[in-house]
Amino acid sequence: MTPLFQRVAVLGVGLIGGSVAAAARARGVAAELVGYAPGDDARDAQALGLIDSAAPDAASAARGADLIVLAAPIPAMQGLLAQIAGELAPHALVTDTASTKRSIVAAARSALGPAFARFVAAHPIAGAETHGPASSRADLFDGCITLLCPEPETDPQAQERVAGFWTGLGARVAQMEVQRHDRLFAEISHWPHAAVFTLCAAIAQGSQAQDALRFAGAGLRDTTRIGASSAALWADIVLDNRDAVLDCARAFERELHAMVEALGRGDRQALVERFETASRWRRRLP
């Protein structure tokens, strides 16, 4: 079977970019995989067999590629877009993996000019608390949803080809408007990460921090799993989606305040009602 793409450039080859490469190779989606990342990541990814070659810079990686996947941390995205803008072949498509969509869409619109029509913003809803090329998994996107967030300028054929890429990696593809995406993911991912980091930080600074490590049960382990995620990466995500995340913070603080008040006055009925609201919702999660 002919691969969907001849040359795919992956910019950023950590957990997500590395897994894009691994899945693209395992499923024959790309004939050639080139990677770029600052530091040792690209060399490590090549040594791990995730990519065929490590380019010395983003421009060289993008040159001659028919698909460029931006999989770098959010603060690096704008610079990468500027570096690849002059190298895009006339048929080249660009997609990304960022957890926030408003800022990268704005950066792409500004950097790519007319080629913005061939930029298809994407968010694969997949991840892990690990990071770096060595944590890449060819099955990371299996059965996961990848949301595409096209804009009015987006070329429908480009969108279809990029959808084919993500489907080729094992994901199911759905579509969502940028603002709605960022609001939804503030609620179900960005704020929950911030809340779990906060829970862990409070335990880590409490008097029981050592015993907590020894006696934690499966519940705490699951609850705090995402608290092992990269601090810098998630600081950048919540900052990039700050307004929506602050909205979630305020709603959470209101609920927290009411719950702690009920606990303080020993109001069992109020506590049961609040916990029941939570529990009823959670039991509906498939």
Add this chain to the structure above:
Amino acid sequence: MTPLFQRVAVLGVGLIGGSVAAAARARGVAAELVGYAPGDDARDAQALGLIDSAAPDAASAARGADLIVLAAPIPAMQGLLAQIAGELAPHALVTDTASTKRSIVAAARSALGPAFARFVAAHPIAGAETHGPASSRADLFDGCITLLCPEPETDPQAQERVAGFWTGLGARVAQMEVQRHDRLFAEISHWPHAAVFTLCAAIAQGSQAQDALRFAGAGLRDTTRIGASSAALWADIVLDNRDAVLDCARAFERELHAMVEALGRGDRQALVERFETASRWRRRLP
């Protein structure tokens, strides 16, 4: 092999009591298992083969038992202790499964008189977000720690026999002083449950509650798993350990306030430091 106990009475046969019975049967720890619970639980447990017989009341269940396991919700414990106090055989031992230890130890001391020497408070660190006899599992305690919280009056031989019971169910046994237990479990279990209920309740009442169910990733699923737990059961636990849980709430609120402030003023360095404190601690969890 002779079973360790001839007749074990399990009072309360939900997830924990039912699993005690299932494990005791599967591992040949008890020759006879009798259960009591209000409502249909005991009949259901018998139908599921967890217990040999369902007693009509706690006193009948305790009569002739050489071990009585209190596995009821916290508010029921005091009443059960009063009902079995007059029925204890001279060699009968009593243990329990409550997540808080201060109040049940006080209730047992007051209800059992001299027989309090044969009460060995226990907390098996095992559980699930499910409840009821049908969710019982014979392997629930496999490899888990059961903490014993003896008091000065506790008969060492009684403690040794009860330790043998829990070991017989597959658990590893450790010992901890009551106050320290309740403080530690406020930190690593009771408060985290309250915090996760709060996170879920805020999502459930937010504008994205429906889409959240559809697009939640593995991270949110794990983070919120314990949010599906029984609202009433956990309201009773946090109320029973109220002072320690309120201490945790205040420490959490301080950390939350500082984190939200840092986010609000766009202070990346402060956010990274706070998240890193969390992440460093969490990565040490085995």
